Amino acid sequence: MDHYSQFTVEDFVQDIYFRNWVLDKLSSEDKFWENWLSAHPGKYELIEQAKAIIIALEIKGIPIDPDEISEEIDKILADTSSGRVIPFYRRSGFQMVASIALLIGLSIVFLRNYQPQLLSAFTENLVKNTKEEKVVNDTNRPMQMQLSDGTSVTLEKNSVLRISKDFGNIQREVFLSGEAFFKVSRDPERPFLVHTGKLTTKVLGTSFRIKAYDSDKNISVSVRTGKVTVFKGTEKPETTRTFSEEIILLPNQRGVFEKEQEKLVKTLVDQPVLLNTPVKFQHFEFEETPVGVVFNTLEKSYGVKINYDAEQLNRCTFTASLREESLYEKLDIICETMQAHYEIADGQIMIYGKGCN
Amino acid sequence: MALLVSDKILVSEEEILWQAFKAGDRNAFSQLLKTYYPILLSYGVRFQQEKDYVKDCLHDFFVELWNRRENLDDVQCLKAYLLQSFRRRILREKSKDKWFREIADLDQEYCFEVQFNIETYLIENEVKHEHLQKLHTYLKKLSKREQEVIYLRFYEELDYAKIADIMSIKNHSAVNLVHEALKHLRNHWFLVVFASLFN
Structure with missing residues (x-):
């Protein structure tokens, strides 16, 4: 904060924080400027000058009666309600009363003929601080729904999904609190964005699950198919994010955002599932198969990268018939036969072993 | 809804308001008037001390804004946008009174009074x-x-x-x-x- 020691009087006069202090607009707990002054006693005179200028240049507000303003506002509202422009010189008390009556009349007709949600949409939104359509799942079961672009969403219980008002215009934007599985219809022209607090997930067309309960310490994004981009940032991702804060997730990978540290890490999902790959990769019948081939098969089947020291493990082979086991169980079995172990790091699997004789 | 409570979203409240206004939402219009009418009025009287005159200008300004709402651009800062458009309008209105003058000319000599x-x-x-x-x-x-x-x-x-x-x-x-x-x-x-x- 010590760029302030370089400040001239003019700089101080224009500094909003300093102005607010001089004009008594800071909270009384904020002792920054008092502390700063005692740390920089040499700046006393400069600060006094800046204070003086700020006070001298305060502009006197025009006294405006709130009733007068609301009367004017009512006139404007009345004159716009019929969709007709009435020049101000033709307004009179009678016309005003008439237009108010007309407004009321029209409102009644409008309210009867149209869905009331339309009219009250904005008021409601202001109160709830949202602009969208909102789906709340307070039942005990997951809720299935389809969005206008064909995307299907399974909203878990205790979750809220809000759909942006101009969903689909330029991009497809939704806001999630809680947990949901998305199967997004492919549309490269209009990216699909899920906002969850400080984390945004962007996809073109894939399926993935997001868990973002307010009470949880993490937000997690697990990818089933396709490619998902996850980054920090809320509303305007394009302008605020830097690339270091962005990660790309592939199937069976999971991005975990730690809310407190605002840290984004890549790992794997709890239960990696088989991808829709050609059938030959879904057979796990191995007989004296070099482990390299075994890992390659698993990589293809689950779309998860498996790293190992090929030279060290080149004499290891594997014989077994694997079926219903999960990816992790399969890895356990394979590793056991060659006294190796595995770790998950950055969304990939690392195999550590001494090799075979 | 803790999800929404972040500075960025609060800032874009005015964008939401503007979009709703453009879509013809009456409540948004009323909200917009409540927020910006006083700001524009107190700015306007700096140009033209007669308050009733400024109020008439503002009336026409907002009526026109409503009627043209569908053709209006998206704006980054609603306050600056309204101040700018209203400033243009009030200077134009004043130039009508002095019909023989060019607007550019008038802009040089416009009146702006504040009291410090x-x-x-x-x-x-x-x-x-x-x-x-x-x-x-x-x-x-x-x-x-x-x-x-x-x-x-x-x-x-x-x-x-x-x-x-x-x-x-x-x-x-x-x-x-x-x-x-x-x-x-x-x-x-x-x-x-x-x-x-x-x-």
């Missing part, structure tokens, strides 16, 4: 102090443009880019106008005496 705290103080207390009187004379000599920049910068707390847009001047001209005025004031060291009266 210190002036009020000097007048109300009939201060005779020589230095303060000199300062008073100096403030009276501030050009209309300088006064307007100071108003937008300190009263409305807008940044220079927005001020430049509103007044149709270059960014650095706006910066210079404020800096010059402040530099002059600084030379009046006795301001300190004045400020101490308020503390």
